Amino acid sequence: MSELLHAEGIVKRFGSFTALKGVTFRLRAGEIHALMGENGAGKSTLIKVLTGVHEADGGTVTVAGRGIRAASPREAEAAGISTVYQEVNLLPNLSVAENILMGRQPMRGPFIRHGEVKRRARAALARLGLEVDVGALLGTFPVAVQQMTAIARALDQEARVLILDEPTSSLDARESEELFAVMRRLRDEGMGIVFVSHFLDQIYAVSDRITVLRDGALVGTWEAAGLPRLELVSHMIGKEVTAGGGDGGVISVGGAEAFRVEGLERKGTVGPLTFSVMAGEATGLAGLLGSGRTETARMLFGIDAATGGRVTAGAEAVDLGSPRAAMAAGLAFCSEDRKVEGIIPSLSVRENIVLAMQASRGVLRRVPRAEQEALAARFIAALNIRTRGPETPIGTLSGGNQQKCLLARWMAMQPRLLILDEPTRGIDVGAKAEIEALCGELRRAGMSILFISAELEEVVRNCSRVVVLRDRRQAAVLDGPAISLRTIMETVAAS
Amino acid sequence: MNRIFASRLLPLMATGLVLVALFAAAGAGYENFLSARVVLNLFKDRAFLGVVAVGMTFVILSGGIDLSVGAVMAFTTVFLAKVIGGLGWSAPVAMLAAVGIGVGFGMFQGWVIHFFRIPAFLVTLAGMFLARGMAFVVSPRSVEIRSAFYDDLGERGLPLGEGLLLTVGPLVYLVVVAAGMVVAHGTRFGRNVYALGGNEASAALMGLPVGATRVGVYALCGGCAALGGVISTLALSSGDPTRGTGLELDAIAAAVIGGTVLTGGRGWVFGTFLGVLILGTIKTILDFDGSLDPAWLRIASGGLLLGFILLQKLIARRSVS
Numbered sequence: 001m002s003e004l005l006h007a008e009g010i011v012k013r014f015g016s017f018t019a020l021k022g023v024t025f026r027l028r029a030g031e032i033h034a035l036m037g038e039n040g041a042g043k044s045t046l047i048k049v050l051t052g053v054h055e056a057d058g059g060t061v062t063v064a065g066r067g068i069r070a071a072s073p074r075e076a077e078a079a080g081i082s083t084v085y086q087e088v089n090l091l092p093n094l095s096v097a098e099n100i101l102m103g104r105q106p107m108r109g110p111f112i113r114h115g116e117v118k119r120r121a122r123a124a125l126a127r128l129g130l131e132v133d134v135g136a137l138l139g140t141f142p143v144a145v146q147q148m149t150a151i152a153r154a155l156d157q158e159a160r161v162l163i164l165d166e167p168t169s170s171l172d173a174r175e176s177e178e179l180f181a182v183m184r185r186l187r188d189e190g191m192g193i194v195f196v197s198h199f200l201d202q203i204y205a206v207s208d209r210i211t212v213l214r215d216g217a218l219v220g221t222w223e224a225a226g227l228p229r230l231e232l233v234s235h236m237i238g239k240e241v242t243a244g245g246g247d248g249g250v251i252s253v254g255g256a257e258a259f260r261v262e263g264l265e266r267k268g269t270v271g272p273l274t275f276s277v278m279a280g281e282a283t284g285l286a287g288l289l290g291s292g293r294t295e296t297a298r299m300l301f302g303i304d305a306a307t308g309g310r311v312t313a314g315a316e317a318v319d320l321g322s323p324r325a326a327m328a329a330g331l332a333f334c335s336e337d338r339k340v341e342g343i344i345p346s347l348s349v350r351e352n353i354v355l356a357m358q359a360s361r362g363v364l365r366r367v368p369r370a371e372q373e374a375l376a377a378r379f380i381a382a383l384n385i386r387t388r389g390p391e392t393p394i395g396t397l398s399g400g401n402q403q404k405c406l407l408a409r410w411m412a413m414q415p416r417l418l419i420l421d422e423p424t425r426g427i428d429v430g431a432k433a434e435i436e437a438l439c440g441e442l443r444r445a446g447m448s449i450l451f452i453s454a455e456l457e458e459v460v461r462n463c464s465r466v467v468v469l470r471d472r473r474q475a476a477v478l479d480g481p482a483i484s485l486r487t488i489m490e491t492v493a494a495s
Numbered sequence: 496m497n498r499i500f501a502s503r504l505l506p507l508m509a510t511g512l513v514l515v516a517l518f519a520a521a522g523a524g525y526e527n528f529l530s531a532r533v534v535l536n537l538f539k540d541r542a543f544l545g546v547v548a549v550g551m552t553f554v555i556l557s558g559g560i561d562l563s564v565g566a567v568m569a570f571t572t573v574f575l576a577k578v579i580g581g582l583g584w585s586a587p588v589a590m591l592a593a594v595g596i597g598v599g600f601g602m603f604q605g606w607v608i609h610f611f612r613i614p615a616f617l618v619t620l621a622g623m624f625l626a627r628g629m630a631f632v633v634s635p636r637s638v639e640i641r642s643a644f645y646d647d648l649g650e651r652g653l654p655l656g657e658g659l660l661l662t663v664g665p666l667v668y669l670v671v672v673a674a675g676m677v678v679a680h681g682t683r684f685g686r687n688v689y690a691l692g693g694n695e696a697s698a699a700l701m702g703l704p705v706g707a708t709r710v711g712v713y714a715l716c717g718g719c720a721a722l723g724g725v726i727s728t729l730a731l732s733s734g735d736p737t738r739g740t741g742l743e744l745d746a747i748a749a750a751v752i753g754g755t756v757l758t759g760g761r762g763w764v765f766g767t768f769l770g771v772l773i774l775g776t777i778k779t780i781l782d783f784d785g786s787l788d789p790a791w792l793r794i795a796s797g798g799l800l801l802g803f804i805l806l807q808k809l810i811a812r813r814s815v816s
Contacts (some may be wrong), residue, residue: 053700074702089700093693093760094686102690103683103703111681137503153701 004029004064004083004192005050005161011058012045019045022059023056027161027192032183034195034224038236039425039454043196047163047486050194051083063161074103082154086166088146090153092139096120099138100153124152128182144175151182162186163194168202169290172268180206198290199471200229200494207311209331214238229493236288237456239485255279258416258448259318263309270295270472272309275465277417282439282449284459286488287469293452294336295472297421300450301333302326313416321367327360330416334406334423336452338419340407345395350376352394353408361412379408384434395450400431407438418442419450424458436462456488468492503761505810506803510769513752513799517776521781525783531659533779538665539730541775543723544570544745545668545768550719551676551746552767556679557712558692558759559615563604563622564574564720565742569735570630571724576638576734586644594721600626601717605710615713623743624650637735640728648729664726671719675764688712748796749774752803763764773799 005027009280012020020042027033037043042286048054050061054069061068063079067240070076073083090099097118098105130148138146147167154162164183168176183193183206197203203210203224210227212219212235219235234240258279270292277283285293298304300311302320311318319325323333325328335342343352361367367375376390383404387397394405403423410418420439424432439449439462453459458467466478468491476491522529538545547564554561571593578584578592600622608618653661679685687708692699699705723742728734747757753770755762777795781787 072702073700077702083700085700089694089697091690091693091701091760094689098686102686102701105686107683111677112683112686114681251588351629 002029002064003027006062007046007050007059008061009059010046010049010056010061012042012049012054013057019216020049020056023213023216023218025211025218027194028209029192030187030190031208032187032193032195032206034197034203035213036196036210036211036232037213038202040215041213041236043213044165045216047083047165047194047196047212049159050076050081051163052081058189069177072297075158077159079298080158080160081163082157082159082161083163083165083449084147084150084154084167086169088143088150090138090146090150092137092146094138095135096125096132096141096145096149097134099149100124100134100156102153104157120156121152124156125149127155128152128185139311141169142175144178147171147179148182151186155186159191161192161194163196165196166198166290167195168197168199170268176202182434185475198286198288200232200493201471204229204495205234212236229495230490233288233489233493237454237489239456239489255281255446258313260312261309262270263310264299264306264311266295266299266304267307269304270299271306273467273474274309274476275467275477277448277450278464279416279448280443280446281464282443282451282462284463284464284466284483285450285452285469286456286459286492287475287490288362289454290472291469291492292472293454293469294421296469297333297336297419297452300326301331301419303333324360327356327413327415331419332356332410332413332415332417333419334403334410334421336421336425339417343402347393348391349380349397349405350384350390352405353379353412356409357412374493375412379405383408383438398427400427400435403427403431403435404438407435411442415447417448417450420454421452422454423451424453424455431460456485458483459483459488470494500513500690506807507763507766507769509803509806510717510766510773514769514773514776517773517780521776521780521783525780528780528783531655531657535655535659535661535665537772537775537779538668539662540778541754541771542664543685543727543730543739544742544749544774545771546671547720547723547726547739547742548746548749548771549671549764550716551743552675552750552753552755552762552764553679553688553712554615554716555747555755555757556692556759556762557688557709558695559608559709559712559746560619560757561601561604561622561713561716561720562616562619562627562743563600564716564746565721565739566623566626566630567600567717568724568727568739568742569737570626570633571597571721572728572738573630573634573736575725575728576640577633579640580638581640581728590725593725594718597721597724598714598718601622601720602710602714604717604748605713608713609709627736634734634736637733637737641732643709645729645732649732662729664729665786667726671722672768674765680765684708684711689760692761693783694760707751707772745774745796748800752799754803754807 007025008018009022009024011022015453023046035043049056052072052075055071068079070079085309100121101117105112118134128148128151131143138149146458167179171289195207207224209221210224211221255278257276259277261273261275262492263272263274285296287293299306302322302325311320318329349360353376354367358367383406394402423435443449451462460483464480468475468481468488478487506776551561551564574593575589578589579586604618604622607613647661651664653666655661687703690703691705691708695705749770750767751757752773753766755766774796778792781789781792
């Protein structure tokens with residue numbers, strides 16, 4: 001089989017951070033090649049280098065034996081590489097036909113031949129087995145059609161390499177099947193397809209080969225048929241599947257049930273989920289990237305409305321209609337992306353800590369300044385937050401210390417359930433240990449914690465109970481002694 | 496009924512309906528309102544606004560805004576008065592130069608907006624002060640333009656019979672509207688403007704020339720603003736550094752009333768044409784009825800604007816659900 005695309009030793013740096021450390025990737029003509037990896041593995045960066053969005057700092061890319069140096073998406077397209085992005089990057093305010101032919105419209109003098117535009121659009125869509133009114137605005141069609149439109153755009157420019165970046169994340173099962181049928185058809189016509197997805201089932205359903213990246217480096221490339229799922233998961237998260245694995249979770253303290261989640265779901269996003277959260281214990285949410293961990297947290301905290309199921313505390317139903325209602329019910333949410341959803345960089349450490357408390361009181365009942373200062377001083381000492389003082393802008397602190405301020409913010413609320421979404425992401429080892437120790441203290445004080453982390457060992461170390469998610473559904477609930485790296489990985493990899 | 500509501504031309508139809516209703520109401524209320532002469536005067540009176548508004552429509556479609564158009568127009572009028580009267584340039588050369596300056600000024604604004612990633616609002620606000628200031632530098636007060644070319648041009652036009660004449664100003668206006676429609680719909684530049692206003696990131700990923708399009712759009716708008724200035728000197732035979740104060744807002748209002756969405760990507764040059772006529776009709780009604788307070792012009796425009804914005808919002812909600 002002939003080699004279509006060959007990326008050799010690709011290096012990409014962002015400032016002092018190296019996102020790709022010499023990655024090699026080979027794509028054959030007529031294959032569907034899955035590109036896998038967890039957060040920070042470098043998948044998106046590699047794709048952006050191949051499509052000319054980023055320029056590589058090192059390495060070479062050849063397409064059908066010819067070296068290319070794509071400095072822009074236009075040049076990559078000219079070289080035969082087309083991409084369909086997850087959040088369909090087309091123009092909803094233009095017609096389907098225009099989206100397919102934009103920038104390449106057949107012309108007569110200075111004028112576009114609109115009839116010809118429509119004809120070619122119809123022809124491209126016909127190859128995908130799709131027949132729609134190509135004159136209608138793209139935005140009036142469902143995502144599945146928009147995705148087909150993006151693929152049709154690639155077909156019309158005679159792409160030889162098609163990169164599909166999480167194309168199924170907003171499709172339902174039937175739509176995904178239709179997409180796979182199209183992918184197989186294009187593969188059989190000799191196209192090389194790079195497929196990025198977080199759904200293991202889908203990967204194994206369509207892929208011929210699988211390449212795994214981790215921490216910006218190549219782990220390896222395998223024939224899909226010869227790579228067991230468990231091994232794939234192990235390659236992705238970088239942990240050997242060892243025998244034994246009796247590392248167990250935190251022994252349950254036998255606390256009372258604080259919250260019960262029953263059949264909670266958000267159609268098309270995550271669920272249904274059913275599990276209990278015990279007082280004084282940490283419950284873990286584990287799964288691969290895209291398995292629905294953060295979505296679950298957002299649903300529990302009322303950011304995204306649940307479409308079914310309920311949460312109860314004792315005999316009472318908990319209202320999860322909004323973050324405000326969730327806070328009133330005793331929930332607190334420390335978000336994954338502290339830069340976007342958490343800290344306000346220009347405000348001081350004190351102001352950031354008091355924020356949630358002030359919000360719960362309403363704007364009129366201001367927390368007295370003296371109380372604010374006492375609170376800030378107490379948490380800075382208790383959490384060992386390294387800052388020059390309570391009035392220092394939080395943006396100037398290190399990631400770990402910012403994270404501790406966020407924890408302080410929610411601890412000041414004295415919640416019954418603290419949701420921690422990736423509390424240790426991007427902070428150094430010492431700060432990680434401190435945060436974990438802090439979680440232990442909170443548990444002993446009777447607080448419940450919902451602990452979300454991509455690092456399975458962390459989940460194993462901290463939790464008495466682990467809800468394992470797979471493809472945005474609950475795969476299993478593991479209890480105490482059953483919790484180990486191996487059992488979690490096996491549950492994640494099960495089909 | 497549902498099909499009408501589902502149509503993306505709904506805002507345009509609403510604008511057309513309002514225009515017809517306004518005319519019908521005025522015709523019923525005032526004698527001699529429904530006459531060719533009144534319509535012709537309306538076109539003559541609003542030609543400069545109409546031309547400026549076409550340029551503004553392109554800018555808004557691209558997702559931007561241009562606050563400098565009134566000031567650029569004012570600069571053009573005093574520039575013409577000065578170089579024709581003071582320096583003795585030939586009028587056609589002066590007009591070409593004026594439009595060239597407008598295009599260059601717009602290009603510069605577009606370049607600053609694009610390459611320094613500064614909001615168009617700020618850049619063109621600075622441009623507005625700059626151009627207005629330059630207008631006062633050229634001439635602090637109104638100057639009459641004496642030119643045989645102007646006198647001659649004033650008598651020319653397209654005869655419509657019964658002694659009516661479509662003079663050069665409104666003629667240019669109609670040509671600009673027609674050309675604008677063709678450019679917006681039928682050329683790659685026009686479609687790229689819609690793409691840019693629809694989603695700049697997507698447009699870039701599709702390999703469209705985002706920078707060139709943005710610079711081009713402001714150049715086009717600057718050119719239209721200058722052309723509006725030329726037309727205004729044809730009608731008034733004078734240049735005035737205070738002319739066109741607030742014109743940018745009238746142009747924006749005309750575009751929005753015509754169905755162009757301020758966030759970009761959706762709208763029509765033809766809609767703006769109707770919008771200008773609606774604003775012009777309201778003004779004509781006030782001219783007709785000496786007893787009405789001119790403040791009503793503003794109030795009526797404001798009410799209409801609000802109504803059309805709400806209509807667009809309703810349509811947007813409908814298409815989402």
